[in-house]
Amino acid sequence: MNMSLVRQNLATKFDDKAYRDAFVAEQIFSRLPMKIRCIREQQELTQRQLGERAGMAQTWISKLEDPNYGKLTISTLLKIASAFDVGLQIDFVPFSRILGDSLRVSPDSLVVANFDHDAGFTNQGVMASNMTHLPQSTMGTVVAFPSCTASSLAITGDVRVPPRSASNMAQQIVTA
Secondary structure (H helix, E strand, O other), X not given: OOHHHHHXXXXXXXXXXXXXXXXXXHHHHHXXXXXXHXXXXXXXXXXXXXXXXXXXXXXXXXXXXXXXXXXXXXXHHHHHHHHHOOOOOOOOOOHHHHHHHXXXXXXXXXXXXXXXXXXXXXXXXXXXXXXXXXXXXXXXXXXXXXXXXXXXXXXXXXXXXXXXXXXXXXXXXXXX
């Protein structure tokens, strides 16, 4: 069966809200454990070594690599990301992106370079080709968004301490 036919068949099923919700959950609870295991193996770590880096027992790492576990928390994922020295991105996206990403799973899509091997960074900071500049800005800091429009972004002074709770997330300062 070719990929466009698979996509078309799945897309038809997305008309059902319950199916969409179940599909999203399945993608999260199967892809993340696969990715944790893949990155761990890529970094040549045992479950025990990863657990030590993350401040967790090996048995928890084993559970996190099990797609049937299903109790991933953002806090735990942040610990794992830190232990791997990679970023963690959690976002709301259109269903079409989830469907497309699910059809493009490959060994390469599970590999994530840690900070020391991230081609998007040099020893001098973010490479210019990866920079997005706001009007009237150069390198600086950006206040991320009390409202959802690009015009609501403002340039501010340099702040290096991130917020500690979701309640003040609207005032988070991202240092460029």
